[in-house]
Amino acid sequence: MMEPDPASDLGAASGADAGGNADGVDLMGGELELRGRITTASNATFLGSIGAVAVVYKPVRGERPLWDFPDGTLAGREAAAYLVSEAFGWDIVPRTWLREGPLGIGMVQLWQEIDPEQDPVDLVLVDEVPEAGWRQVLEGSDEEDRTVALIHEDSAALRRMAVFDVVVNNADRKGAHVLAMPGGHRHGVDHGLTFHVEHKLRTVLWGWLGEELTAEELAGVERVSARLAGDLGAALADLITDGEIAALAARCDRLRSRRRFPAPSGGMPAVPWPLF
Numbered sequence: 046m047m048e049p050d051p052a053s054d055l056g057a058a059s060g061a062d063a064g065g066n067a068d069g070v071d072l073m074g075g076e077l078e079l080r081g082r083i084t085t086a087s088n089a090t091f092l093g094s095i096g097a098v099a100v101v102y103k104p105v106r107g108e109r110p111l112w113d114f115p116d117g118t119l120a121g122r123e124a125a126a127y128l129v130s131e132a133f134g135w136d137i138v139p140r141t142w143l144r145e146g147p148l149g150i151g152m153v154q155l156w157q158e159i160d161p162e163q164d165p166v167d168l169v170l171v172d173e174v175p176e177a178g179w180r181q182v183l184e185g186s187d188e189e190d191r192t193v194a195l196i197h198e199d200s201a202a203l204r205r206m207a208v209f210d211v212v213v214n215n216a217d218r219k220g221a222h223v224l225a226m227p228g229g230h231r232h233g234v235d236h237g238l239t240f241h242v243e244h245k246l247r248t249v250l251w252g253w254l255g256e257e258l259t260a261e262e263l264a265g266v267e268r269v270s271a272r273l274a275g276d277l278g279a280a281l282a283d284l285i286t287d288g289e290i291a292a293l294a295a296r297c298d299r300l301r302s303r304r305r306f307p308a309p310s311g312g313m314p315a316v317p318w319p320l321f
């Protein structure tokens with residue numbers, strides 16, 4: 046299995062033990078208690094705890110049926126997204142695993158305390174777009190007919206998340222799925238709509254469209270490719286289909302040969318709705 050990056054706060058939280066312990070808590074077998082429901086969520090998403098460790102819990106039973114993803118597979122896709130994130134080595138997805146809970150089997154993810162003062166993705170009046178450090182994705186009108194711009198920060202952390210999204214074919218990178226951590230790190234959450242064999246990339250992170258990937262970004266994609274042939278591919282086989290694993294490998298290959306952030310393509314909207 047994947048070793049968490051010891052330098053990351055994920056590694057610190059887990060005691061760098063991929064086997065399932067955090068602060069002496071047995072994350073797999075310890076009792077999962079419900080603390081509340083995350084009401085903004087479209088599916089049944091709960092805040093829970095295992096001992097002193099706060100987690101998100103999404104039971105498979107609470108998944109809303111979707112026209113384009115098979116029923117009962119969203120939790121597995123979230124766990125698969127974590128494994129791919131670990132192969133990248135960028136600590137994008139908080140530790141995510143499958144286990145039993147009060148509402149049956151589901152995905153569990155370590156809760157992250159965000160910095161509420163930071164908005165890495167934002168909607169601002171068009172004449173208030175900052176001069177530097179931000180990328181503009183699109184313009185539109187708000188309810189009062191003012192021109193507003195969807196912007197996101199131009200940071201290495203968000204660029205890596207955009208590369209991750211291309212690789213996992215994320216169909217739902219909303220602004221609210223980018224968590225701003227104190228100190229500048231960014232986590233991505235809500236990866237239930239990933240790994241479709243067809244092109245589904247829907248994201249607010251289009252700010253680098255057509256730009257060249259950095260050597261570090263390419264090296265991350267190469268790590269995923271290499272591990273797909275070994276331990277990562279074997280672990281993913283329990284979570285997504287063989288066809289989806291093959292499509293994942295093909296997306297890595299395409300990115301490694303084109304070496305650029307892709308442009309939107311196909312007939313689907315390129316941004317999720319709502320945007321946040």
Ligand SMILES: Nc1ncnc2c1ncn2[C@@H]1O[C@H](COP(=O)(O)OP(=O)(O)O)[C@@H](O)[C@H]1O
Pocket residue numbers: 083085086087088089090101139154155156157158159221222224234235236237
């Ligand atoms: N691991 C996490 N740590 C902190 N906040 C989270 C975490 N996961 C989700 N959230 C917050 O909860 C909201 C709803 O969770 P999400 O995974 O998007 O659920 P749903 O699948 O129901 O949309 C997110 O937009 C985010 O603000």
Ligand SMILES: [Mg+2]
Pocket residue numbers: 086087222235
């Ligand atoms: Mg969500």
